[in-house]
Amino acid sequence: MILETINLTKSFGLxxxxxxxxxxxxxxxxxxxxxxxxxxxxxxxxxxxxxxxxDEGEVIIQGKSVQANGNMALTEVGAxxxxxxxxxxxxxxxxxKMLARMDGTDMSRVQTVLDRTGxxxxxxxxxxxxxxGMKQRLGIAQALLSDPKLLILDEPTNGLDPQGMKxxxxxxxxxxxxxxxxFISSHLLDEVQKICSHVAMISFGKLITSGNMEDLLxxxxxxxxxxxxxxxxxxxxxxxxxxxxxxxxxxDGILKVGIGMEKSxxxxxxxxxxxxxxxxxxxxxxxxxxxxxxxxxxxQI
Amino acid sequence: xxxxxQNELLVIIGRWRSYIGFIGISILMPLILWGFVHGSNELHxxxxxxxxxxxxxxxxxxxxxLATYIIMNTLWIxxxxxxxxxxxxxxxADGSNGIFRITLTRSVSRLKILVSKLLATYIYxxxxxxxCAFWSLGVGSLVLGTGDLITIDNGILILDESQAWIRxxxxxxxxxxxxxxxxxxxxxxxxxxxxxxGPIIGTMFLIIxxxxxxxxxxEFFEKIEPYLFVKYFNVWWDAFKDPIPWGEIGKKLVILxxxxxxxxxxxxxxxxxxxxxx
Numbered sequence: 001m002i003l004e005t006i007n008l009t010k011s012f013g014l015x016x017x018x019x020x021x022x023x024x025x026x027x028x029x030x031x032x033x034x035x036x037x038x039x040x041x042x043x044x045x046x047x048x049x050x051x052x053x054x055d056e057g058e059v060i061i062q063g064k065s066v067q068a069n070g071n072m073a074l075t076e077v078g079a080x081x082x083x084x085x086x087x088x089x090x091x092x093x094x095x096x097k098m099l100a101r102m103d104g105t106d107m108s109r110v111q112t113v114l115d116r117t118g119x120x121x122x123x124x125x126x127x128x129x130x131x132x133g134m135k136q137r138l139g140i141a142q143a144l145l146s147d148p149k150l151l152i153l154d155e156p157t158n159g160l161d162p163q164g165m166k167x168x169x170x171x172x173x174x175x176x177x178x179x180x181x182x183f184i185s186s187h188l189l190d191e192v193q194k195i196c197s198h199v200a201m202i203s204f205g206k207l208i209t210s211g212n213m214e215d216l217l218x219x220x221x222x223x224x225x226x227x228x229x230x231x232x233x234x235x236x237x238x239x240x241x242x243x244x245x246x247x248x249x250x251x252d253g254i255l256k257v258g259i260g261m262e263k264s265x266x267x268x269x270x271x272x273x274x275x276x277x278x279x280x281x282x283x284x285x286x287x288x289x290x291x292x293x294x295x296x297x298x299x300q301i
Numbered sequence: 302x303x304x305x306x307q308n309e310l311l312v313i314i315g316r317w318r319s320y321i322g323f324i325g326i327s328i329l330m331p332l333i334l335w336g337f338v339h340g341s342n343e344l345h346x347x348x349x350x351x352x353x354x355x356x357x358x359x360x361x362x363x364x365x366x367l368a369t370y371i372i373m374n375t376l377w378i379x380x381x382x383x384x385x386x387x388x389x390x391x392x393x394a395d396g397s398n399g400i401f402r403i404t405l406t407r408s409v410s411r412l413k414i415l416v417s418k419l420l421a422t423y424i425y426x427x428x429x430x431x432x433c434a435f436w437s438l439g440v441g442s443l444v445l446g447t448g449d450l451i452t453i454d455n456g457i458l459i460l461d462e463s464q465a466w467i468r469x470x471x472x473x474x475x476x477x478x479x480x481x482x483x484x485x486x487x488x489x490x491x492x493x494x495x496x497x498x499g500p501i502i503g504t505m506f507l508i509i510x511x512x513x514x515x516x517x518x519x520e521f522f523e524k525i526e527p528y529l530f531v532k533y534f535n536v537w538w539d540a541f542k543d544p545i546p547w548g549e550i551g552k553k554l555v556i557l558x559x560x561x562x563x564x565x566x567x568x569x570x571x572x573x574x575x576x577x578x579x
Binding site for chain 2: 071072081098102103
C-alpha cells in the first residue's frame, strides 16, 4: 500500500469530523474519495498532507508515518488541496520556482510541468491575470513539480468549466497511466466513475464502503438496468406497480430500472408478456446509484 | 535554508505594502533635511546660546551627524510601525491567502519555513534602517556637510568626525537589533492570527502602552518598568556615550534577545501545532 490511514480520528469542538477512518490505497490506483458535504473528506485529506493533526490514529505514506515524520513523509507526494492559491503578485513561473527551491527540485522541472499543464506560454504572467481554470492547472503543476509517486487531489475540478474539467480529467488519466497513484476527492460522481479504479465513501466521518470500483458496483444490492423498449410510457406504467422494481425512470425513451440482481430475466419476461418489445437490456449500475443506495437519498454530494 | 529565505524575500519585494516604509522615509527625510537646511541657523544659534557660557563656538556645529542624531530621536515610534507593515504579513498573509495549503504540504519542515520567514523579516528591517541611514547620513552629508558631533551625555560630549562616523554606524547597528525585537513581536502575532492587520495593531498597542506606562511616575509602574522590553530600546543611544558602555549595551541586547527568543518560541509553539483549515 502506498497510502494508509489507520483509525484516523479528528474532532472540532464537540463535532467528530473524522471517526476511526481506515483506508488502504494500493500502489498505482486511482482512488476516488466520496462523501456528502461536511462528511470529513477535506479533513481527512488535510490529515494525510500534514496540514491538520489527527486526535488519534495515523497516516502512513510509503511506510512512513506522517505524524511521526511530519512533512518528511511527504517527499514523494504532490498535493492540491481545494482551490489553488498562489502569490498573485508573482508570475506562475516564479511561484513554481519558489516551490522547486523549497523541495530542492531541479529548476528545469518548472517548464516541464508548465508545459504539461498547458501553461507553458503563460508562465511569465502574474497569477492575478490567470483564470480560475489556469490557477487550478497551476495547482496541478505545483503538485507534479517534485515528480511524485502519489498525487492527492482535493476537488481538483472545482470552479472549472466543462472544457477545463475535461482537461483536468484527461491529465489525471494520463498521469495514472504513467503509474502515479492518485487519491482524489470529487463532487462529481460521474467523473469519479470515469477515472477511478477504486473508491471509498464516507458519511459523518465514518467509512461506509471502500474497494475496487468494479467489484463494488457488481456487489451492489441495486442493479440499475437500462432497457430499450418500443413503448417506454407503457413500460413505465407497468413497472411502477411492481413491488420488486425499486426505481424506474424513462429518459429519452430508455428505461432505467432499479431491480435486484436476480430479477433481470423476470423483468424481460414481464415486459414481453405485456406486449412491450425489448430490443436491448444493459446492466449499468452507476456510481451515483451505488452512492444513493449506500448513503440514502438524502445524501447530497 | 538560503533558498527559503530567498523565497520569502521575493514575496516581500513583490508586495507593494513593503514599500510603504521606504516611500515614507523617501518623503520624510528630504523634508526634514530641507527643514534643517533652512532652519540650521536657528538651531545653530540655539545650540551656540546654550554652549556659549562654557565654550566658544567657532564655525557651524550643525551638520549631518547632528541632524541624524535629532532625526533618530524623533522616529522611534514611527519606524516600528513601518516595520510591522511587512512583519505583520509574513505568516498571517500566507494563512489568509491559502498559500499554506501549497507550501505546508511539501517536504520541508514547518520550523524551517518559520525561521526563513523570520530571517527575511529581519533582512527587511535592516534594509529599512539602512535606507534611513542612507538618507540622513548619506544624503544629509551632501546637503549639510560633516564635522564634529555634539551630543549630551551627562554634559556636553564632542566627538570628532572620524569618531562620529563610527558612533553613527554603531548606533544604527544597535537600532537594527532593537527593531528586530519589534519585528519578532509582530511576527509572533502574525503566527497567532490569520490576518495581517491584527499583528500591526497588537504590536503598536503593546509598544505605545509600554511607553505610556514608562511615562507615569508612580511606584507601581516603576516596579514593572524593568519587565517592559521597550525600556531597553534606548540602547542605540549608548553609542554616543563616552566611553562606550559595552557592558550596559551587552546587558540590554541580551535582554532584548531573550524577549525575541520568547516571542519566537511562542510563534514556533503555535505554528507547529496549527491546523490549516482555510
